[in-house]
Amino acid sequence: MHYICPVCKTENTIDADFKIGEYVCKSCSNLIDIPKNVSTKVVKKPIENVVLEVGQKGTIDGTEYTVTGIIIRKYGSTIFWREYYLKDKKGGNAFLSESDGHWVLLYSIDKMEIKRKSWNSIILQYGTLNLRRYETTECHIHAAAGFFEDSLDFGLSTYKEYVNGTQMISEEKSKDGVQYFFGKHISRCKVKKAFNIANLPNYTGIGIVQPFYVNVKQAINIMAVSALIICLIQLYVVATRTNASVFEQEIYFADVLDKEMVSKSFELSGGSAPLKVEISSDVNNSWANVGLGLVNEKNNEIVFASKDIEEYHGYEDGESWSEGSKDESFNFCGVAPGKYHFVISAQRQEPVQTSLPTTYRSPDGNLSLSRDAYGTISVTNNLTLETTAFGDAKLIRKDSMSALGKLVHQTLGKTDIDSLLNANAQAETISATPENKSVKIKAEWLPVSFGNFVFVLLFLVALALGLYFGRRAFERSKWFNSSNSPYTYS
Incomplete structure (x- = not known):
């Protein structure tokens, strides 16, 4: 359809088939009464955040619509919202309302479908839906463009909005009577896709029918x-799950010296669960280390773990102290069912070998020699009680200048000092620390973790x-x- 503006002679066209009562000339903005073909007034052009154009087509929920009119309504002095009039190919009406970036798709409904307890009731019923009045707003048309079936009312209109979740009823009361519209939220993305729009205004605040971010x-x-x-x-x-001890063996350090040991295979059946490994060794003021590789025999995947065992104790300032433990444990987490074996390596702190403490006293009683467990020799002048410690017998022989050195040479002459001391020793050597020979390894597949x-x-x-x-x-x-x-x- 096309119309020639009687004021500026501009042709105004619309690709839609419906009865048009008046239109706004796209050139001079005169509102033209079609039956009389005269201008009734000049209206403002819609420019405030308008994103659709008259004649633009878009598809919403499978229905193609044509934008036939655009109205901007104004509340107070600064609040605007936009209404886009839509027509489908069958002549059905729909409306897109946008305010602060929030969109609502509305359809006209028969006022006979609306029920309420009283005219002033804030609860309105539409079918099985109960809606609560959100607000009452008085507004007027600020700007308009496009083609309209009915005459536009530029007077004051009263809107009452009733809301339930993402749905609403809009009640419009003007001098022409009362109209009702049922609306529901429509996302910005859906509008953008429907009309192939590059940019839409960002929304601010929360729309009255905006859904929560998550269903x-x-x-x-x-x-x-x-x-x-x-x-x-x-x-x-x-x-x-079968909870059981799946592996237990004592490993001697001598058997794994500078090499690894492959354990016997064991089977794990049921669901995935932690494999707990307990290790123990008779450490005594010493340490031991165990390295374990858990090998899945189906795919040869290996998970490695290493654990130290150490235990120390002693006396200090008249009080005993101790730290560490002879037992340690750790878990291989989330072990799947299957057939496995361990690759084991182990090492220990080697025991310290030293001489037994021994003493020697000269026949005249003037000189005493004593050797402690670590080989240090103390020389004592029993007359003056002067004592000096030497690292070994060779250092004593080299001392010919000090009083003690001269006394040793005078008393012992060239006699071998080590021979004198060894003659009084009970045994030649002992271990300064007890010998730790082995480590015990035990593996248990734990119950399924409920954590x-x-x-x-x-x-x-x-x-x-x-x-x-x-x-x-x-x-x-x-x-x-x-x-x-x-x-x-x-």
Whole structure:
């Protein structure tokens, strides 16, 4: 359809088939009464955040629409919102309303479908849906463009908006009567895709029918199903697990000196679980180390672990002390069922060998020699009680200048000092530390851990509660600016 503006002679066209009562000339902005073909007034052009154009086509939910008109409504001095009039190919009407970047798709409905207890009731019923009045707004048309079936009312109109979740009823009261529109939220992405728009205004605040960021009911259902599946898996794993000692052996350090030992194979059946390894060795003021490689014989994958065993004790300031332990343990986590063996290496602190303590006293009693467990020789002048320690007998023989050195030479002459001391020794050598010969290794496949299972369930419960209370806080925020909010605010 096309129309020639009687004012500026500009051709105005629209690719839509419906009865048009008036249109706004795209060139001179005169509002043209089609039956009379005269201008009734000049209107402002819609420019405030308008993203669609008259004649533009788009598809929403499988239905193709043509934008036939654009109206900007104004509330107060600074609040604007946009209404886009849509027509489908069958002549059906729809409306896109946008405010602060939030979009609502609306359809006209028969006022006979609306029920309420009283005219002033804040609750309105539409079918099975109960909606609560959000706000009452008085506004007027600020700007317009396009083609319209009915005459535009530039007078003051009263809007009452009733909301339930993401759905709403808009009640428009003007001098021509009362009209009702049913609307539901439509996302920015859907509008952008429907009309192939490059950019849309960003939304601010929370729209009156804006949905929560997550579908809480659907999310809780998914988490409930997930929790059930996890419980069933845990039940299966527990039912099929056999908790048993799978490996136990004493390893002698001499057998693994500078080499590794391959253990016998053992079978793990059931669900994945930790493999606990306990090691013990008779360390005494010494240490030992065990290296274990757990080999999966099916794929030859190896997991390595190393553990030190150390134990020390003694006396200090009249009090005994000790640290470390002869026993240690660690876990191979999440071991899957299958056939395994260990590759074992071990080493220890070697025992310290030293001489037995011994003493020698000269026949005249003037000189005493004593050798401690570490080979240090002390020389004592029994008359003056002067004592000097020497690292070995050779150092004593080299000392010919000191009083003690001269006394040794005068008393012993060239007699071998080590021979004198060894003659009084009970045995030639002993170990300064007890000899530790072996390490014992024991492996046990533990019961299936319930820790992660409980953690996951608690996480799902916490997430569900977080979503529930998050949506409740979201709804409170949505109704904050309403004079009919169902919530109380402190």
